[in-house]
Amino acid sequence: xxxxxxxxxxxxxxxxxxxxxxxxxxxxxxxxxxxxxxxxxxxxxxxxxxxxxxxxxxxxxxxxxxxxxxxxxxxxxxxxxxxxxxxxxxxxxxxxxxxxxxxxxxxxxxxxxxxxxxxxxxxxxxxxxxxxxxxxxxxxxxxxxxxxxxxxxxxxxxxxxxxxxxxxxxxxxxxxxxxxxxxxxxxxxxxxxxxxxxxxxxxxxxxxxxxxxxxxxxxxxxxxxxxxxxxxxxxxxxxxxxxxxxxxxxxxxxxxxxxxxxxxxxxxxxxxxxxxxxxxxxxxxxxxxxxxxxxxxxxxxxxxxxxx
Numbered sequence: 001x002x003x004x005x006x007x008x009x010x011x012x013x014x015x016x017x018x019x020x021x022x023x024x025x026x027x028x029x030x031x032x033x034x035x036x037x038x039x040x041x042x043x044x045x046x047x048x049x050x051x052x053x054x055x056x057x058x059x060x061x062x063x064x065x066x067x068x069x070x071x072x073x074x075x076x077x078x079x080x081x082x083x084x085x086x087x088x089x090x091x092x093x094x095x096x097x098x099x100x101x102x103x104x105x106x107x108x109x110x111x112x113x114x115x116x117x118x119x120x121x122x123x124x125x126x127x128x129x130x131x132x133x134x135x136x137x138x139x140x141x142x143x144x145x146x147x148x149x150x151x152x153x154x155x156x157x158x159x160x161x162x163x164x165x166x167x168x169x170x171x172x173x174x175x176x177x178x179x180x181x182x183x184x185x186x187x188x189x190x191x192x193x194x195x196x197x198x199x200x201x202x203x204x205x206x207x208x209x210x211x212x213x214x215x216x217x218x219x220x221x222x223x224x225x226x227x228x229x230x231x232x233x234x235x236x237x238x239x240x241x242x243x244x245x246x247x248x249x250x251x252x253x254x255x256x257x258x259x260x261x262x263x264x265x266x267x268x269x270x271x272x273x274x275x276x277x278x279x280x281x282x283x284x285x286x287x288x289x290x291x292x293x294x295x296x297x298x299x300x301x302x303x304x305x306x307x308x
Contacts, residue, residue, distance in 0.1 A: 014057040014058050014059055014060065015057070016055045016057050016058070017058065017277070017281040017282055017308075018052040018053055018054060018056075018277075019052055019054050019056055019275055019276060019277045019308075020048075020049055020050070020052045020053075020054070020191060021047075021048060021049060021054055021088055021191075021273070021274065021275050022047075022048040022198075022272070023045075023046075023047045023048070023091050023093045023271075024047075024086060024093055024199055024243070024244035024273075025044030025045040025046075025085050025093040025096065025120075025121050025244055026044045026083030026085075026086070026095050026096065026244060026268050026269065026270050026271045027043050027044045027095075027165075027199075027239040027245045027247060027268030027269045027270075027271075028042045028043075028044075028070045028082050028095065028096035028097045028118060028120055028122075028124050028165060028202075028247065029041050029069070029071050029072035029081035029082075029083075029099065029246075029247040029266065029268050030099045030202055030204075030237075030246065030247035030248045030250060030265030030266040030268075031098065031101045031117075031124070031125070031127060031204075031236075031249045031250065031265050032101050032250055032263060032265045037161065037162045037180060037249055037251045038072075038099050038127065038236060038249030038250045038251075038265050039101075039117045039124050039125030039126055039127050039134075039135075039150060039153065039162040039163050039164075039204045039249050040099050040117075040124065040125040040150065040151075040163065040164040040165035040183050040202035040203045040204040040246055040247075040249050041072075041081075041083075041096055041097070041099045041124050041165045041201075041202045041239065041246030041248070041265065041266065041268050042097040042098075042099075042117065042120050042121065042122035042123045042125075042137065042147065042184075042201055042202075043096045043121065043122040043165065043166065043167045043168055043183075043184065043186070043199035043244050043246050044067060044069075044083045044086065044094070044096045044121050044147075044199055044244030044245075044268070044269075044271050045085075045086075045093030045094040045095070045120070045121025045122070045138075045142070045146035045147050045168075046093065046146055046147060046198055046199040046244065047091055047092075047093045047142060047146050048189060052277065054089075056089070056308040057308060058282055058308055059307070059308060060308045061305050061306075061308075062088065062089050062307075063304075063305055064286070064287070064300045064303060064304045064305060064306055065085065065086055065088075065303055066086050066270065066271050066273055066300055066301060066302050066303060067084035067085050067086040067244075067271040068083070068084045068268075068270050069083050069084075069238075069239055069247065069267050069271075070082050070083045070084075070095065070096065070247065070268040071267050072099075072247070072264055072266075072267075081099075081118070081265065082097055082098050082118055083096040083268045084271075086271040086272070086273055088273050088275070093121055093146055093244075094120050094140065094146065094147075095121060096120045096121050096123075096124070096147070096165065096244065096246050096268055097119045097120035097123040097124035097135040097136070097137075097139075097150065097165070097166075098117065098118040098120075098124045098135075099117055099124040099162065099165060099236075099247070099249045100115045100117045100124060100125060100126045100127045100135070100153070100162065100163075101127065101265075115127045115153070116134075116135060117134050117165070118135045119135045119136040119137070119139040120135065120137070120139060120147070121137065121138070121146045121147040121168075122137040122149070122150070122166030122167055122184060122201055122246070123136045123137045123139070123147070123148070123149040123172070124150045124165050124166075124172075124246070125162050125163030125165050125166075125172045125175075125180075125181055125201075125204040126151070127153045127155075127162045127204075128152060128153040128155065132153055133149070133152055134149045134151045134152050134166065134172055135166070137149040137150070137171070147166055147168050147199070148168070148169070148172070148201075149166050149172065150164065150171070150172040150184075150201070151163025151165075151172035151173045151174040151175065151181035151182075151204065152174050152175070152181075153174075153175045153181075153204070154174065154175040154177065156177075160175075161175030161176060161178060161179055161180050161204065162180045162181065162204030163175050163204045164180065164181035164183045164202065164203050165201035165202040165204070165246035166184040166201045166246075167184030167185045167186050167199060167201035167246075168185070168186060168187040168198065168199035168200070168244075169184070169187045169199075170184040170201075171184050172184045172201045172204070173204075182201075182203055183201035183202045183245075185200070186200035186201075186245075187199055189274075191276050192276075192290070192297055192299065193293075193297065196243075198243050198244055198272070199243065199244040199245065200243070200245045200246070201245075201246050202236070202245065202246030202248045202249070202266060202268075203237075203248050203249065204248075204249045236248030236251075236263075236264075236265045238266045238267045238269070239267065239268045239269030240269045241269050241270050242269065242271070243272070244268075244269055244270075245268065246266075246268055246269070247265055247267045247268045247269075248265070248266035249266070250263040250264060250265050251263070270301070272299070272300065272301055273287075273300040274297060274298070274300070275287070275300075276295050276296070276297050276298075278294060278295055278296075279294055279295060279296045280294070282308060284296065284298065284306065284307060284308050285298075285307045286298055286305050286306040286307055287299050287300040287306065
C-alpha cells in the first residue's frame, strides 16, 4: 500500500502531494517568402519548476493539452501561424509567435500578412528596418518569464534580412546585411531523467541580393532559416517535434522576382507536458510512464488526463 505524503487536504477531504512539471507550448511557424525572406518562428512558452513543489489532490483527474506547432502554408490567405498553447492544471504555456512576412513582388503572387513577428510565449522574428522590433515574448506575462522577443530585421537599398525567433532563454538575433538573425537560446531540463533541450527559437533569413544567408536555429528544436541564391529560394526548416522549437523562415528568389511561388515557412515543433512525482506518494496515472530512481515520470505528447 502506498504511503501518501500528506500535505493537507483538498476539496472533499482528499489527500494532497507535490509534483514537478514541465509545460512547453507549440512553436510558431517561420515567415513565408516570395522574393524577401521570412522571420524565424518563436519558441513555444516554457514553464517549469525545478523541484516537487506543485500540489495536486489524490484522485483528481487533470486534463492535459499539448499544443501543436504553427503552420505557414503557401496558399492564400494566411492562416494563424502561431503555435498552440499547452495546459496543465493552472499552468498555461503560450504558443510561439509566427515569423514575419514581407512581400515586395507586385508582379507575382500576393503575400498577405505582416512584416512584424507575432507575439507569443517567445516572439517571432521581424522583416523590417533597423528601427523595427521583433515580436514580443512572454505574452501574456508570467513569472518567471516563459520566453523572449524575436529579433529585428535589416533593410537597405541592396539587402533585406530577417530576425530570428525568440527562445526560452534568449532573444532572437537581429538580421544584418544579407544574413538572417539566429534563433534565441533554448533551455535544458532533466525532468525526464536525461538532460534535454527545449524551446529554441528559429533562424531568420536574408532574402534579397546575391546569395542571401540563412541562419541556424537554437539547439532546443528551432528550425534553420534556409538560405537561397540569386536563382532559388527554399522552405524554412521545421521545428523539432515535442520540443516547442520555432519553424525557420523561408527564403525568396530575388533573381526572378516576377514569377515567384510563395514558399512556406517552416512548421513549428509541437509541445510537451511532463509530470514527475515520488512513486510512493500516489497511484498517479496517465501519459507514457517511466521511472528514474524513486520517481515516476508521466510524459504527454498529445491530449490526455493525469489522474493524481
